[in-house]
Amino acid sequence: MTSNIPHQRKRALIVGINKYPRNPLDYCLNDAEDLSKALQRIEFDVSLGTNCNRKEFLDLIESFVQVIQRNDLILFYFAGHGRQNQDQNYLILSDYNYDFSTTEENYIVEHCVNVQYIMKKIYDKRCRVSIFLFDCCRNYVRTRAMDMKQGLSPMCARSETLIAYSCAPGEAALDETKNARNGIFMQNLLKHIEIPNEDFEQVLKSVARDVKAQTDGFQLPYRTSSLTELVYLVPHLVQGQTYFSTAFPFFVKHDLKGVLKYIG
Template identity: 25%
Template structure:
C-alpha cells in the first residue's frame, strides 16, 4: 500500500498572530511586535496559513479577527498567539488594542477585545485549538480603569479560561500563572516568546 501524504502534511493549519507595542495611552512595550512577527514567521515555516496584525487599533483588530474567522473554519489546527497588554475584569480576559484609553466603564466593551470572542471564532469546525497569551504585562490601563471608572476586579494578570466540553482538543498557555504578571524581558523577545520559539 502506497501512502503519499502523511497525516501532518494533509493537515490544514491556520493561525492568528497579534502583537501590540505602540500604545497611544500607555508607555510603549519593547517586545510584543517583535515577538509576534517572529512567531508568525516560525508558524509560516511550519505550514500554517497565518493571519497577522501588529500595533492594531480596535477596528483593525476586529477586521483581522474577522479575516481569521473566515479562514479558520474547518481547519485541523487553529492557533492564536497574542503579545501585548491584556487585563481581566471579573474573571473575563480582554486584549488591549493600541488606541484603547479605558477611561470609563463603557470603555471596556467599546475599546477592548474579549478573549472569549476570539476563542469562539477558533471553535467553529476545528479539531485542535492552541492559544498562547503573552499578555500579562504590568498594565497601567488596568489601573486607570479601576480608579477612574470604579470597575472592581480590573487587574493586569489574566484569569483562567474555562474550556467547554472538558477541554478536548484545546491547549491554553499563559506567559504567567493566573492573576500574575509576566515580563517583557530585556532581550530581543519576551521570556515566553523566546521559549516558544526555541521549542
C-alpha cells in the same frame, strides 16, 4: 509518491502590539514577527497583525475565521496588554486610551475585545484543535501587590483546546528580555517550537521550566488543556515518507532536506 490522504491544514493568527498611548511595550512586535516566521517554516498558514487598533483587530479575526475548515489545527497568539474585568478577560488594542468619561470597567467593555468572543468565533468553526497563547499583561515592575488584579483570569478549555498563558492567572508577565530582542516567554518558545516529533504540551512544559529558571521563579507560564491526543506541530519524517500519526491524524509530506532544516 503523493499521498491520497487529505491534507490537514495548520493555520495561525498572530498579533503583537507595542504601540499604546500609555505604557508602550518593547518586544511584542518582535515576538509576533519571530513566531510568525517560525510557524511558516513548519508549514503554518499565518496571518499577522501588528499594532492593530480595535477595528483592525476585529476585521483580522473575521477574515481569519472565514477560511477555517473543520479539520484545521488553529493557533492564536497575542502579545501586548491584557486585563481581567469582572472575571472576563479583555485584550487591549493600540487605540485604547481611557478618557475618564465613565468608569474604566465600562470603558474596557466598549473599547477592548473580550477573549471569549475570539474563542467562540473559532469554536463555532468546529476545527480539529484550537491552541490559544496569551503573552500579555506585561509589566516593567516585579510586583505581587495583593490589591492589584494583574493578568488574566483562568479560563476553561473547551473540547480539544489548549490555553496557555505566559504567566500564571492573576499575575503579570515581565516586559524584559534576555536576548535583546524577545520577551522571556517567546525567547524560550522559539527554542522548542520547531523540534520534530514533540508533543506541544511537552513543548510548553519545557518553556515553563526555562522561564521559571530565567526569572528565578518570578514568572511561571500556565496552561489548561482538554486535548485527548498528542499534537505534533512538526512531525518526525524520513526521506520519501508521508507522515501518518496514529496518535493524532495530521498528514504532511516532506523530504529529508526539509526535516534536516528543523533538527540541524
